[in-house]
Amino acid sequence: MTTTLRPSEPLQHSADGGRSRTYDICVNSRRVGSVHVATDPHFGAASGLIERLRVDEPDRGRGRGAVAALAAEEVLRGWGCKDVQISVPADAGAALALARALGYTEISRNMVKELAAEAPEPPAGTEARPMTDAEFTEWEAAARDAFARSWIDRGVPEDRARAKAEASHRELLPRGLATPGTAIQVLLVGGRPVGHVWTGVRQLEPGVSAGYVYDVEVAADRRGRGHGRTLMLLAERAAREAGETLLGLHVFAGNTPAIRLYESLGYRTTYLNSSKPLL
Numbered sequence: 001m002t003t004t005l006r007p008s009e010p011l012q013h014s015a016d017g018g019r020s021r022t023y024d025i026c027v028n029s030r031r032v033g034s035v036h037v038a039t040d041p042h043f044g045a046a047s048g049l050i051e052r053l054r055v056d057e058p059d060r061g062r063g064r065g066a067v068a069a070l071a072a073e074e075v076l077r078g079w080g081c082k083d084v085q086i087s088v089p090a091d092a093g094a095a096l097a098l099a100r101a102l103g104y105t106e107i108s109r110n111m112v113k114e115l116a117a118e119a120p121e122p123p124a125g126t127e128a129r130p131m132t133d134a135e136f137t138e139w140e141a142a143a144r145d146a147f148a149r150s151w152i153d154r155g156v157p158e159d160r161a162r163a164k165a166e167a168s169h170r171e172l173l174p175r176g177l178a179t180p181g182t183a184i185q186v187l188l189v190g191g192r193p194v195g196h197v198w199t200g201v202r203q204l205e206p207g208v209s210a211g212y213v214y215d216v217e218v219a220a221d222r223r224g225r226g227h228g229r230t231l232m233l234l235a236e237r238a239a240r241e242a243g244e245t246l247l248g249l250h251v252f253a254g255n256t257p258a259i260r261l262y263e264s265l266g267y268r269t270t271y272l273n274s275s276k277p278l279l
Contacts, residue, residue: 002027002028003025003026003027003032003063003064003067003068003071004025004026004071005023005024005025005026005035005068005071005072005075006023006024006026006029006031007021007022007023007024008022008023008024008034009021009022014041016041016044016045017039017044017045018038018039018040018041018044018045019038019039019045019079020036020037020038020039021036021037021038021075022034022035022036022037023035023036023037023072023075025055025064025068027059027064032055032056032058032059032064033053033054033055033056033059033064033065033068034052034053034054035050035051035052035053035054035068035069035072036049036050036051036052036053037049037050037051037072037075037076038051039076039079039081040085042164042167042168043156043160043163043164044160044163045079045080045081046080046081046082046083046157046160047081047082047083047084047085047156047160048073048076048079048081048083048084048085048278049084049085049086050069050072050073050076050084050085050086051086051087053065053068053069053072053086053095055068060094065095065098066098066101066102069098069102070102072084073278076278077278081278082277082278083155083275083276083277083278084275084276084278085107085273085274085275086099086104086273086274086275087110087271087272087273087274088271088272088273088274089270089271090109090268090269090270090271090272096272099272099274102276103276104274104275104276105274105275105276106253106272106273106274107154107252107253107273107274107275108250108251108252108253108273109250109251109253109259109269109270109271109272109273110204110248110249110250110269110270110271110273111248111249111250111251111259111262111267111268111269111270112204112210112246112247112248112249112267112268112270113236113246113247113248113262113265113266113267113268114245114246114266115211115236115239115240115244115245115246115247116236118240119233119236119237119240119241120233120236120237121233122187122230122233122234122237123226123230125189125190126187126188126189126227126230127187127188128185128186128187128188128234129185129186129188130177130183130184130185130186131177131184131185131186131196133176133177135186136176136177136184139184139196140169140173140176143169143198143215144162144165144166144169145165147164147165147168147215148161148162148164148165149161150252151164151165154252155277172200172214179200181200181201181242182198182199182200183198183199183200183238183242184196184197184198184199185197185199185231185234185238187227187230187231187234189222189227193219194218194219194222194227195216195217195218195219195222195227195228195231196215196216196217196231197213197215197216197231197232197234197235197238198213198214198215198216199211199212199213199214199235199238199239200212200214201239201242201244202248204246204248204270208246209244209246210239210244210245210246210247210248211235211236211238211239211240211242211244211246211247211248212247212248212249213232213235213247213248213249216228216231216232216235218231228258228261229261229265232261232262232265235247248270249262249267
């Protein structure tokens, strides 16, 4: 039996040169599932995405998903993509095993925490205040660069990484500190700033709203003193004040100290994000 992809819609084009298309997964012309293939709107047309790959229950365990994923990669090669990314639910053991077998490497994970009814109080001797306009100007330039660097360090070409950083900040902070739903708090200890946390509200998935930690950082000379934990407690309070019961975040796979901190605070991994080069 031959597994192939058959377009189920016309090829979609975006104004910035992106492409996307949904395909039926077929076995000898019989539909057994579907998959969505697209260029990444944040990284540009040279980076691809394989999304919503599903094989119908009766046809699972027969290699249909693996063949469909390889066929989707071939579509992306034809579009000129140099790499491909996937996002797999953390509890989808078979899909995670398939991703590893096909050569995908974890680059990051999404995590979420169910918040208590009462937001926790920060430790005694600490206080928080909103970031000032002057601080924001300095911080935003550094934050864009750091975000781009985090992707460059993981093999993303510099031009694409910087384009993603610029696009993300335009999308998430269109009005700077006045952006609705945005809170950037500075943590003070003894009256001195020791770190900051940027939170907002976003849709984790259709119909599921949550507070979201976009950036958290402790000053280099004040690390290892529990300030990161305090900043995360401030993020919980901001989410609760915004009326949210969930708090989500994204963390890179190599940031073990941060992952351990989040796990100790009650966060659980929801999705593992992986990539591979398209040779």
